[in-house]
Amino acid sequence: MTLTNKVKLLAALFSLIVISSQFASAIPAFSRQYQTSCATCHSNFPKLNDFGKAFKDAGFKFPEGDETFLKLPPVLLGAPAQKEQWPHTIWPGTIPNMPPIGLRMNNFFQVTGRRRNDYNTNLQPAGTPPGTVGGFPFIPRTDFSTGLFSIFTAGNFGSDIAFWVDDDISVGGQNAAGGLGDAYLKFHNIGRFLRMPKDSLALRVGRFELDLPFSQARSHNISPYDIYSEANIGAMNALVPLQQNVNNSFSFAGAANGLEFSGGHQYGGYHYSLAIVNQNTSGSAQGDNTSLFVPSPTGGAGGGIGFASDSNFKDLYGRLSYRFNLERDSASRNAIQAAGPTGPQDHTSLNLGSFYFYGKSVQRFAGTLAGGPAVVSAHEPFYRLGGDFNFNHRALNVYGLYMVGHDRNLLPIDSAGALIVLPLTPGALPAGFLSSRSATFSGGFVQADYRVLPWVVGIMRWDSVKSSADRINGLAVAENTPFAVPFRATRNRFTPGVQFLVHANIKASFEYQIRPEQTTTIFVDPATGLLVSSSPFRTNTATAGLEFVY
Amino acid sequence: MKLFGIAVIVLAGACTMAQAGTISGKVAGDSGKAVVYVEKTAGKTSPASDKHATMDQKGLRFVPHVLAIEQGTTVEFKNSDTVAHNAFWPSISGNKKLGHNLGTWPQGQSKTFKFDNPGAAALLCNVHPEMSAYVVVSPTPYFAATDASGNYKIENVPDGKYTVTAWHEGSKNQSKPVTVGGDSKIDF
Numbered sequence: 066m067t068l069t070n071k072v073k074l075l076a077a078l079f080s081l082i083v084i085s086s087q088f089a090s091a092i093p094a095f096s097r098q099y100q101t102s103c104a105t106c107h108s109n110f111p112k113l114n115d116f117g118k119a120f121k122d123a124g125f126k127f128p129e130g131d132e133t134f135l136k137l138p139p140v141l142l143g144a145p146a147q148k149e150q151w152p153h154t155i156w157p158g159t160i161p162n163m164p165p166i167g168l169r170m171n172n173f174f175q176v177t178g179r180r181r182n183d184y185n186t187n188l189q190p191a192g193t194p195p196g197t198v199g200g201f202p203f204i205p206r207t208d209f210s211t212g213l214f215s216i217f218t219a220g221n222f223g224s225d226i227a228f229w230v231d232d233d234i235s236v237g238g239q240n241a242a243g244g245l246g247d248a249y250l251k252f253h254n255i256g257r258f259l260r261m262p263k264d265s266l267a268l269r270v271g272r273f274e275l276d277l278p279f280s281q282a283r284s285h286n287i288s289p290y291d292i293y294s295e296a297n298i299g300a301m302n303a304l305v306p307l308q309q310n311v312n313n314s315f316s317f318a319g320a321a322n323g324l325e326f327s328g329g330h331q332y333g334g335y336h337y338s339l340a341i342v343n344q345n346t347s348g349s350a351q352g353d354n355t356s357l358f359v360p361s362p363t364g365g366a367g368g369g370i371g372f373a374s375d376s377n378f379k380d381l382y383g384r385l386s387y388r389f390n391l392e393r394d395s396a397s398r399n400a401i402q403a404a405g406p407t408g409p410q411d412h413t414s415l416n417l418g419s420f421y422f423y424g425k426s427v428q429r430f431a432g433t434l435a436g437g438p439a440v441v442s443a444h445e446p447f448y449r450l451g452g453d454f455n456f457n458h459r460a461l462n463v464y465g466l467y468m469v470g471h472d473r474n475l476l477p478i479d480s481a482g483a484l485i486v487l488p489l490t491p492g493a494l495p496a497g498f499l500s501s502r503s504a505t506f507s508g509g510f511v512q513a514d515y516r517v518l519p520w521v522v523g524i525m526r527w528d529s530v531k532s533s534a535d536r537i538n539g540l541a542v543a544e545n546t547p548f549a550v551p552f553r554a555t556r557n558r559f560t561p562g563v564q565f566l567v568h569a570n571i572k573a574s575f576e577y578q579i580r581p582e583q584t585t586t587i588f589v590d591p592a593t594g595l596l597v598s599s600s601p602f603r604t605n606t607a608t609a610g611l612e613f614v615y
Numbered sequence: 616m617k618l619f620g621i622a623v624i625v626l627a628g629a630c631t632m633a634q635a636g637t638i639s640g641k642v643a644g645d646s647g648k649a650v651v652y653v654e655k656t657a658g659k660t661s662p663a664s665d666k667h668a669t670m671d672q673k674g675l676r677f678v679p680h681v682l683a684i685e686q687g688t689t690v691e692f693k694n695s696d697t698v699a700h701n702a703f704w705p706s707i708s709g710n711k712k713l714g715h716n717l718g719t720w721p722q723g724q725s726k727t728f729k730f731d732n733p734g735a736a737a738l739l740c741n742v743h744p745e746m747s748a749y750v751v752v753s754p755t756p757y758f759a760a761t762d763a764s765g766n767y768k769i770e771n772v773p774d775g776k777y778t779v780t781a782w783h784e785g786s787k788n789q790s791k792p793v794t795v796g797g798d799s800k801i802d803f
Contacts, residue, residue: 102745129697408701408719408741
């Protein structure tokens with residue numbers, strides 16, 4: 066495609082987006098209750114501004130005098146005076162006047178590089194065209210696709226109890242199953258029972274995204290942060306001199322079930338989160354985790370909703386951050402929003418934080434021992450450790466994080482103490498495990514958002530993930546995502562983009578994902594016996610997204 | 616002498632009644648409040664206004680939504696909200712040179728501004744784009760806002776020939792000539 070044609074294509078696409086957008090006009094969930102614009106809480110939805118962070122910290126309500134802003138008064142579930150009757154009555158609460166429901170829909174259009182099918186071709190037997198062997202898809206030059214259609218509801222029940230539920234009704238195309246996102250109750254300000262300072266202790270229970278430095282579930286980007294999706298799969302290739310028995314599917318991309326204590330504010334000062342969550346490092350779906358003999362929650366034998374966890378151990382997550390608001394005037398510095406020449410604005414600030422996740426990945430081997438059927442387990446402790454920063458100055462927001470992943474590697478040994486080559490023969494059980502070279506990865510991202518106009522945001526992002534195990538395994542061989550895993554230990558991605566708020570609730574986004582230093586043409590190095598690759602190969606993609614909430 | 620004084624007062628009152636009339640009518644069409652005012656007439660002057668009016672910000676709304684004042688009136692802009700606002704108007708009747716930014720002030724405090732130019736100022740908030748209100752500045756003391764049905768009544772207008780203008784949110788101003796001599800009726 067010539068440059069002229071590319072320009073024409075982009076112009077046509079943009080026109081299509083703008084024209085089609087004009088037919089949509091809507092109000093998101095909280096906007097209905099307060100009859101205010103999305104811009105009150107979002108700078109570029111779903112990215113929150115400082116007031117939006119304070120609104121969330123307060124339990125999805127205005128930090129002060131919430132009742133004066135509600136245009137639809139909540140329904141009383143008991144007169145406030147009923148509190149005097151407690152415990153001889155139910156503690157009175159409220160529910161929102163109208164169910165605060167919001168919907169979010171997005172569509173995408175992608176243009177993919179010319180050599181887009183080379184990777185697949187090189188993984189298939191010679192002479193077979195792409196799309197015919199092994200389920201490797203044919204990658205089209207251009208593609209229209211639907212993203213998600215999600216429903217979400219959030220608000221509070223009075224008494225500092227907030228709720229949130231979001232569910233992807235449809236993801237990944239027609240007839241695909243959706244999935245529950247977050248679903249929790251959050252009890253704000255419970256520290257008052259312990260005479261702790263206001264907002265210093267809250268309890269969240271249910272299913273939620275971990276308190277990550279930068280949300281993936283509610284990201285304003287089209288493409289996810291690569292490091293969040295990184296699972297740690299050890300070097301399983303039998304050609305590797307020292308294999309790794311690590312098969313940990315945990316990543317920060319998914320939601321977790323459990324409970325969380327948190328406190329502080331996101332718009333200034335300290336903030337912390339301590340979470341105890343289910344472990345499920347095997348990646349088995351909850352619906353498949355059922356027993357014929359033991360009922361799971363809500364079910365009888367063999368039924369119910371299944372077990373979400375695959376181990377007794379509960380994982381731990383902690384995050385601590387501190388945000389320095391940098392205004393000289395103390396009143397402005399300590400306010401929810403800083404004073405600006407044209408009204409309140411996000412603070413000029415520097416936020417520094419760190420996070421730590423600790424869990425135990427369980428490798429189970431079923432087989433037969435002298436006493437009969439048995440299961441031998443290897444419990445492999447793992448951690449994810451990282452630091453992050455977030456700097457904001459007027460229209461410029463620069464932020465990023467760096468993290469490392471570390472999984473202990475327990476290799477199976479036989480009764481003589483010799484290492485057993487993986488994978489194990491079905492039915493054969495190891496006599497024990499030997500600690501060996503850990504499986505590690507590292508990486509992160511740095512992103513800059515610049516608000517050119519209140520409705521135009523320019524974006525530049527750099528993602529990097531380093532994992533030698535990924536390269537050795539050639540992970541893309543086993544997955545239908547040839548563009549996700551290049552054949553190198555370190556994969557980088559530069560992603561310039563621009564986003565337009567067509568309306569406060571309609572956004573057109575463009576990303577150009579540049580993946581340098583990828584290679585293909587895979588062969589076995591006769592000297593080392595390892596898979597190696599050559600021939601530079603770029604799977605650059607241009608993606609346009611159009612989404613709206615109402 | 617006392618009788619003479621009473622006679623003068625009665626006569627003056629009678630003269631005043633004879634020289635002042637009423638303009639009334641209805642502004643039809645768009646819903647919402649409209650403002651009808653008498654335009655300035657060459658050769659006729661009215662004393663400068665020293666009146667005061669109030670515009671509040673409450674519950675993420677300007678209250679009232681339409682404030683009709685006479686030219687020269689000082690408006691007190693209040694903030695009854697627990698959140699900050701930034702009140703400004705980009706122009707007055709399209710004249711961007713008359714735009715003004717009042718800035719931001721905390722709850723319980725207020726700012727004042729004297730409107731010396733006639734026209735309509737569209738009041739906005741930089742932080743809450745849904746907030747809007749209008750300050751309609753009448754060039755004469757003869758103006759009135761419509762009621763819920765669109766009816767208006769301007770009283771004590773001296774007899775004479777005038778141009779009456781109706782302002783309505785989202786509509787172009789409509790002007791009509793009127794001769795006041797007692798009660799006059801004019802609809803828009």
